Amino acid sequence: MSVVNQRRNLGFGLGLRTNHYETILADKPPVDWFEIITENYLVPGGKPLHYLDSIRADYPMVMHGVSLSIGSTDALNFDYLRQVKALAERIDPAWISDHLCWTGVNGVNLHDLLPLPYTEEAIRHVADRVNTVQDFLGRQILLENVSSYITYAHSEMSEWDFLNAVAERSDCLILLDINNIFVSARNHAFDPLDYLDNVLVNRVQQFHIAGHLDLEHIIIDTHSDTVIDSVWKLYEAALRRFGMISTMIERDDNIPPMNELLAELDIARQITASLELVA
Template sequence: MEGHVKAVKDDYLGFGLGLRTDHFEEVLQGSPKVDWFEVISENFMVAGGKPRYYLQQVRERYPIVMHGVSMSLGSTDPLDMNYLKQLKALTDEIQPAWISDHLCWSQLGGINSHDLLPMPYTEEALKHIVSNIKQAQDFLGRQMLIENVSSYISYRESAMTEWEFYSAVVEEADCLMLLDINNIYVSARNHHFDAEQYLASINPQRVRQMHLAGHSDYGDYIIDTHDHPVVDSVWQLYAKAIQRFGPVSTMIERDDDIPALSELIGELDQARRISAEALTGLSVGSLVNG
């Protein structure tokens, strides 16, 4: 840092949480200290019913962003136009601040793996996923955010690093980044690369949102499980990301072993503190341990 706070971008939302069914009633009955909520798009791509009712009610009180897990942008299968039509209908109704999906593939030959599988980092794969992102953006009439995934395998054919591939995708597709800090940490540990080098390679102008989450550490490898609090090493990497990128809309994901809303808000307050102090130029160690 250079001793001054970086400017807040016009699209900055602050600090959010993933909206989960466990907390629907509490969110509506109170006014939790949350700036915005992220929803999993597929959970609400239904006509009417309780999920849609709750989403509409929350949308009246808070900004919403939509996060998809099924677009399978990297698959060699054609994009699922029925899926895109349902997604567009929900987007047009809810008018989220933005929508996102993943830098991955999840289905092949019409069979869905129900997992977010990494891409081979090749020129051929780059051109393919860029084409699909452009097609999706044109159909939806919106610029998308694309998220980096955690990975547990690598491809012999890869000709570039993940961060080189990711950066090239967003530039060529003219999309934005949902930078998952926990996923960077997980993949860096699993594949033995430098997470800070990853951050240093990213164009700050492309980063619109960050994810934070917990993982399961098995020693020789770690898995992105979203069932634990954020660990100190990920907080440290988050502080370094804020020092590089400035204020970025940040949310915490929790998808299993979901605690009380108050506990998640406490964790979100930690993100607020670390972000604010990172912007003042404090050392990373003092941010997490202070």
């Protein structure tokens, strides 16, 4: 396929959440861009699309999906893809992302981002489907590394080798979730820096940062709290390796007022500034 390399730096963004709609429209907070959950706007009309259009008039946006199920052995859902494409035509996002995972089989959706086994079979399967999706959408997509809680006995390689292989073979880009690396590193007892140091630099288009729930024996990726220091340190290491990458703070639960998220976003800005990277 022929696609344009979309790598561009949008700066520092936040997830667009309903309880911030009015604040955003009234105050025009200093957020460089917003990431939307694609499925929240695949609805016929009403408030979701009204606010989406109004906020899009003032801010760049990217689309982040949770239902592509790129790793499922079910057929790709072209009804879903048609709706994603139509939404992209409506809001002209800087890019479209989803997750390197599967969400269900046999027509069932578990509405969870389930890990894939790191096998050659899975690489081939996913890469083929990414190619189909990119052809259909007429653009490169980004795939995000998910948090995982289990290890499959028959995985044949590390998660980062799996991620790189999918990106290389399908010519897609990577949304690197720094918090997910931290979570998975603890859950699977690997060094998160090994992960960072092995992801292909030229494939990374966006960073996610988020908070999580630490139960000691296991960490759950809840997006329900502030970003912890260890994740900020990992973010700094990521900036050193990948350069300034569009960075976004994900908060999906216990969503605080906008000014608290702006303060958190400022931490990301300060870390970036301290490294003298160009934002």
